[in-house]
Amino acid sequence: xPTIHTPPPTDKLRDRRPEIHDGDNGGRRPPTDKRTGGNGDxxxxxxxxxxxxxxxxxxxxxxxxxxxxxxxxxxxxxxLAVAFVVTKVSGVTDAHGHYVKLWQPTAxxxxxxxxxxxLLLSSLAAEFARRSMFREHELMEEWLGIGRPIxxxxxxxxxATLALGLAFVSGQCVAWKQLVDHHINYRHNPSATxxxxxxxxxxxxxxxxxxxxxxxxxxxQRSRKLGTRQVWVDSTVWYWHAMGLLWLALYALLEFGx
Numbered sequence: 001x002p003t004i005h006t007p008p009p010t011d012k013l014r015d016r017r018p019e020i021h022d023g024d025n026g027g028r029r030p031p032t033d034k035r036t037g038g039n040g041d042x043x044x045x046x047x048x049x050x051x052x053x054x055x056x057x058x059x060x061x062x063x064x065x066x067x068x069x070x071x072x073x074x075x076x077x078x079x080l081a082v083a084f085v086v087t088k089v090s091g092v093t094d095a096h097g098h099y100v101k102l103w104q105p106t107a108x109x110x111x112x113x114x115x116x117x118x119l120l121l122s123s124l125a126a127e128f129a130r131r132s133m134f135r136e137h138e139l140m141e142e143w144l145g146i147g148r149p150i151x152x153x154x155x156x157x158x159x160a161t162l163a164l165g166l167a168f169v170s171g172q173c174v175a176w177k178q179l180v181d182h183h184i185n186y187r188h189n190p191s192a193t194x195x196x197x198x199x200x201x202x203x204x205x206x207x208x209x210x211x212x213x214x215x216x217x218x219x220x221q222r223s224r225k226l227g228t229r230q231v232w233v234d235s236t237v238w239y240w241h242a243m244g245l246l247w248l249a250l251y252a253l254l255e256f257g258x
Contacts, residue, residue, distance in 0.1 A: 058227055062235045070242045073205055080198055081253060087190045105258035106191040109178045115171035116251055122164030123244040129157035130237040133230045151220045154233055162213045172203050191258055198250050206243050212236040
């Protein structure tokens with residue numbers, strides 16, 4: 001978990017903190033939630049009741065929620081992968097008593113390699129966005145009301161993540177069209193059925209991640225609470241990373257498991 005810093009006590013900053021007036025053209029008020037977390041030095045939230053221990057607790061709870069959600073998602077794909085393997089090795093007995101396998105490998109469209117690279121790049125951009133939310137000096141600037149460098153930087157990287165995510169989904173649509181053009185539809189044979197099923201299910205979950213990215217971008221622009229912005233970005237990025245790792249596993253299964 002990244003370190004979440006707490007500003008020094010107010011009385012230590014009183015002489016250094018710039019005086020901000022409502023009428024100042026360039027001045028900004030500090031964030032509504034001035035408690036930006038802590039690294040164990042100078043914060044005394046451990047004595048607070050559960051639910052009132054600051055952003056560290058909120059981020060921990062949010063991550064647990066993301067992990068539980070991802071556990072359910074992974075179980076869906078594990079079930080599909082098991083069905084993939086069982087169907088591959090199974091067959092039927094024809095009228096002459098011969099055991100016939102119905103599985104015929106489906107050629108993976110080459111564009112999936114490009115799609116994989118695009119998704120990995122999007123995950124890298126997402127991680128830059130997440131890390132930018134916990135930079136100590138920028139946290140202090142925002143706490144002092146000097147500006148919102150955290151939101152600006154994270155918005156750039158999350159926007160790049162969103163664009164690459166949409167490019168990935170578009171690339172998947174191209175892959176499906178290429179198969180259809182070669183007269184390979186989901187009813188063509190069991191391997192084609194699983195190709196469409198696995199890639200479409202992953203795309204549906206990735207679209208949920210895209211919706212979360214849009215929500216995080218809105219929160220970065222609208223919310224004055226730094227803790228809320230950190231929770232949104234952190235949770236969204238971890239979900240996005242999981243979708244990237246899940247796709248690598250699915251691609252390996254489709255490419256080498258047939």
